[in-house]
Amino acid sequence: MKAIQIIGPKSEPTVSLNGSHPLPTPDSSGSELLIRVHSAGLTADELTWPELWSPVHNPTHVPGFEVSGVVAELPPAYTGPLAVRDEVYAMLHLDRGKGQAEYVYARPAEVACKPRSLSSAQAAALPIPALTAWEALFKRAWPSGPSSSSSSSSSPLRVLVTGASGAVGSMVVQLAKNSKVMGKEVQVVALASAAKHGYLRELGADETVDYHHDDNDTDGWERKVGIKSVDAVFDAAGGEVLARAWATVKDDGVVVTVADPPPAWATDKGPGAVPKELEGRPGVRYIYFIVSPDGETLSKIAGLIDEGTVKPLPVVEFPVDKAVEAWDFARQRGRQGKVVVNFVPAA
Ligand SMILES: NC(=O)c1ccc[n+]([C@@H]2O[C@H](COP(=O)([O-])OP(=O)(O)OC[C@H]3O[C@@H](n4cnc5c(N)ncnc54)[C@H](OP(=O)(O)O)[C@@H]3O)[C@@H](O)[C@H]2O)c1
Structure with missing residues (x-):
């Protein structure tokens, strides 16, 4: 699969695109669901976050803690409200992340239905902020x-x-x-x-x-x-x-x-x-504080967005093949809008 990777050292990170990154594997809990990522949000300073550099949690340094996409697979014992192909958005726990890739595993409690009124890119920009x-x-x-x-x-x-x-x-x-x-x-x-x-x-x-x-x-x-x-x-x-x-x-x-x-x-x-x-x-x-994932609050935010109480963030979209340019742009002060990388072209 395609995945964005950060090549070290941490003091001088270089963004690259890996076109043949191995597919992710679920953790040992057996409770994670697989998301086909359509869009992933970029927070400029996440390249400094220690979790991205953890050799235990993220040995290949794939960034990304917020995504939107569709449910590709549910865990065997799942009894929650989501179904395969549901449109969702999520913040992934900072210890796991790896959302800037075509597929990522998430815990059900991190995931909520995507705001209906938003595009994938707009939804992917929201979870962390x-x-x-x-x-x-x-x-x-x-x-x-x-x-x-x-x-x-x-x-x-x-x-x-x-x-x-x-x-x-x-x-x-x-x-x-x-x-x-x-x-x-x-x-x-x-x-x-x-x-x-x-x-x-x-x-x-x-x-x-x-x-x-x-x-x-x-x-x-x-x-x-x-x-x-x-x-x-x-x-x-x-x-x-x-x-x-x-x-x-x-x-x-x-x-x-x-x-x-x-x-x-x-x-x-x-x-x-x-x-x-x-x-x-x-x-x-x-x-x-460091923000925590919270699917329940994301559901409330989706409601506020869909009823028009809260406006979505302006986004600047890049196709995944322009991931390096996306990261360059994300790191500029004064840019207008949050940067999002699309892994699936907008319909
Ligand atoms: N602790 C956590 O859990 C957590 C979660 C999310 C984000 N963060 C951190 O919170 C900060 C804000 O995140 P964000 O996603 O809102 O970032 P952002 O979209 O890039 O916004 C940062 C804003 O800060 C202003 N700013 C002031 N001084 C700046 C400077 N020296 N360099 C760049 N911008 C400056 C800019 O406003 P003007 O253009 O108007 O000057 C800019 O709009 C980042 O440091 C991020 O890493 C932390």
């Missing part, structure tokens, strides 16, 4: 999840989303705007390059701020957002952007980041485990 956004909002920052009713007396929550124009950021913007949390509306401040502000307003952002807002000024963008003015920061940009975003959060707020590379406090088990930005602000919660 949508699940990351959902987990950040409704499992990490506010574990009580979205609430259906609003209390008219309560003032809205105000949140800052960094990297807002990207795949994860634009899903955070939409899910936040279309939900209530603890009975409160959510107001979104989106931090993004100026060229993306119109797009973010269309997605529902209440305010847009440019990273370069104040290049000739002593004030940074964090002053435009407002010092200690937001209840939560959702960071999909990392680095210097995250470091500056701390100033915007209230003393009882929460900072959630998913961006790569993770901040030192996310990985350090020693003295670096506490962010230096927390000094004197013990009430600020801080969270870094």
Whole structure:
């Protein structure tokens, strides 16, 4: 089968296309289903994710953790709702991945029916950004999840989303705007390059701020957002952007980041485990997490997409034979849209 492969070393990864990669084999659980992959989504930074380089889990370094396609084979003891030829989409566990190939095995709990209104390519772009956004909002920052009713007396929550124009950021913007949390509306401040502000307003952002807002000024963008003015920061940009975003959060707020590379406090088990930005602000919660597969949430996302509440991500499609070009494009900052590789040409 055709499979995209990353040739090491990890510090200098090279993307290649293998036209005769062996077909995958199921794991020992006997519970996996086989997906004929139609499209696979690319997250630029996944080439740095340790799971791709694990000699145990992924010795041939086939990337890919999100796919859409059809069920090709069900496991013998399967009693769930899916049937062979059903159109599905999935996020694969980071320990297994290998989705950028013509066939991949997935666990039933990772898979959901594809949104009916989307093409394969649009569906393949969604699982990681949508699940990351959902987990950040409704499992990490506010574990009580979205609430259906609003209390008219309560003032809205105000949140800052960094990297807002990207795949994860634009899903955070939409899910936040279309939900209530603890009975409160959510107001979104989106931090993004100026060229993306119109797009973010269309997605529902209440305010847009440019990273370069104040290049000739002593004030940074964090002053435009407002010092200690937001209840939560959702960071999909990392680095210097995250470091500056701390100033915007209230003393009882929460900072959630998913961006790569993770901040030192996310990985350090020693003295670096506490962010230096927390000094004197013990009430600020801080969270870094790695997204988990969740077919049940993907079903909810499919519903939100099909009813028109959440818009799909813009995608840039490449045929599998242009996989190298696809990866080159995916790694460019400022590109418009998430990159998807099609293993089956669109009908
Ligand atoms: N921990 C997890 O489980 C998890 C899950 C998914 C993604 N991630 C990570 O989260 C980050 C965002 O992912 P994504 O798929 O949303 O990426 P993306 O689509 O490439 O979006 C990233 C956005 O960040 C902005 N940005 C700010 N500073 C940047 C810089 N120095 N270089 C490039 N972009 C910059 C860009 O916005 P402008 O063009 O407006 O400047 C861009 O739209 C990545 O680091 C990704 O690896 C982590």
